[in-house]
Amino acid sequence: YIYGCYNLNKDILINMKKRILVIGLTERMGGVETFIYNTTRFSNKGKYEYDFLVHGTDHAVFQNEINEFYGNGNHFYFIPSFKKKPLNAIKALLLFYKNNGNKYDFVHLETGAASELVYVFPFCLMNHIKLISHSHNGGGYSPIINSVFRPLLNLYSSTKLACSVEASNWLFGSKNINKVKIINNGIDTNRFQFNEKSRKRIRKQYQLDNDTFVIGHIGRFSEQKNHDFLIKIFSEVKRLRPNSKLLLLGVGELQSSIRKQVKLMNLDKDVIFCDLKSNTQDYYSAFDVFVMPSLYEGLPVVGIEAQSEGLPCFFSSNISNLIKITDNANIIPLTDNAKKWANKIVSVSNIINSRKNYAGIVSDKGFSIESTVKELEKIYGV
Template identity: 30%
Template sequence: MDRGGVETLLMNIYRKIDRDSIQFDFLTHPYSQDYSYEYESEILSMGGRIYKAPSFSHNPCGYRKYIKVFFQNHPEYSVVHAHNLDSASLVYMREAKKTGRYLIAHSHNTEDHGKIIKRIMLRGCHHIIRQYPDYFYACSLPAAKFAFGKRIAESSSCQIFHNGIDVDQYFVDNALHLEMRNRLFPDARGPVFGTVGRLLPQKNQSFLLDVFADILKRDSLSELAIVGKGELRPSLEAKAKDLGIERHVHFIGSVPNVPDYLKAFDVFLLPSLYEGLPLVSIEAQASGLPTVVSNGVPPMAKCSDLIRFVDLSEGTSGWADAALEAYQKGRDQRADRIEQVRAAGFDISEISKRLCEFYKNHEDMI
């Protein structure tokens, strides 16, 4: 339960549900059993429990044993909502069904990450696990077809589940934008471009650095803020230095106040190679932020007049053009798009209410 897209979606829902009626507990299998992940203290404060199984990839036998005993010892869990569809799902989904749980599988992506052999293995897992769930959710139709296949994706057993946000957190006007910008980037004298996401190959931050180097050639006062943590940080820092742009690039790390950064940015950039439906693209639009994304982001992410899709084939020059155009167009005109985002169906309050009704209806069927 670190601060990432899926985890943030789960926490957004968890904060909004009636916890006197429904409680979320979390079964995880982290690499480190002792490390306290970023959302854990909040989960515990809201009455949730966190179970940590051994890492499946590091200890598959220990993981199988743990999962078998877990479902035997915890009959109180009537609904299992599965957000992890990797090889571990071959174990926990089978045990969940053997012990009579109502099982929901939830797809959040349109590609698997990792090297080609790992991706081939994961595609095989997706085919096998389709036999277990009673119901299927996905953040977009491409994500549903990717994980579950066309037949299931277009069936009555599958539903598109919007990645909702707490829209009221994203109120902003031009005065608040300037206040947050001055607070978070007090030395900035030019446009502040920003991105939010784990530092992983999928998010394509290496390409973003090349884009920003091109931006700096045209506007030498520009700044780039990269919010998030991940395995690529050392190589990205080294690349920024090699490009000679390190004084203008800020690696912020993982932060609890992402809305503040979105309010402070002048333009949001997301050149992902692939996405299911990136929550942060919805958050950026809600906060009135001119948003430039790749065609790896599905069209349903468009929920306001602020977003522009730019193909990665347009290269660094095309992306630099789009970023600077977005800055000039939105300059001194900051206003949130909360009502547009709400009308598009991304209000977490409504989404959480519908999900809890679904849980209750299907709990009665067990």
């Protein structure tokens, strides 16, 4: 009898869990992927459980870590890309929702493109699943396609979220701003705080002495991140401070062309391509400044992490003003040339001792991952 009651109560508790299907993870490391991983890892897994629908690949970043976090089997489903194989994608989606649609309370679509609706509609309606649409980018490559899908996305989203006003306007349109809730891109501030030992270790690894002025950037090699202009800025910095180095973390489709640009500008001894790194917190500690001249962003997670580490940061004015969380954030228009950027960058005084205080400031401003998860769980309900 007692064993039976235990099993019954256990089943009731399992059934009380909110099940959420997340669409937004890819095989690449990026800001959205990091956000999804962090919100999963800091969620209350006794009350909320996430599954992940991934398209266009057969593996996903953080797949092993998330399955290990839950410890109760596989949480990932893979389907073809709608863009590349539309018929195969439709068949896979029909089968997936037929077998799994009744499990979910919500589909959480985390994206920067309204066209991602094809992985949700009309399947949410057919299975009576509420759709949460969450915008993570302030621009994109296909504004026309985005505007075509926008009315449907607005119509069928029970909840609209965005990381910034710019991200909201891009995905939902400016006239819908009052219907959108802004959710901060929270980070693990305990992880991203300045560490002097890490600074010394990374700088030693790349043979950078104490006097070397290290500019850092973390981002995918894509048009959005504007590496071409970043290299030009660094070239001007070198004229002003010859002992400067630029560390680039990330991979992407434009990496080879940026390498060629660096070589043509005779900067190959001064620009260090670090590729992908899982210990980015150590690299922030090694940097002296962080530079991000993006063409567009929602609210970049790396910009928040850099400020949490107490770094002087230089962001393009195309990034949301919400990125100005601390007094270390500097906003520069992209209309300013590389020389103007360089002059402002070399003018900073980087006092190492003061960098330790910034993680607490970022947390107090509401950008801790704990605060973000609480906001999401209010939306999901208990």
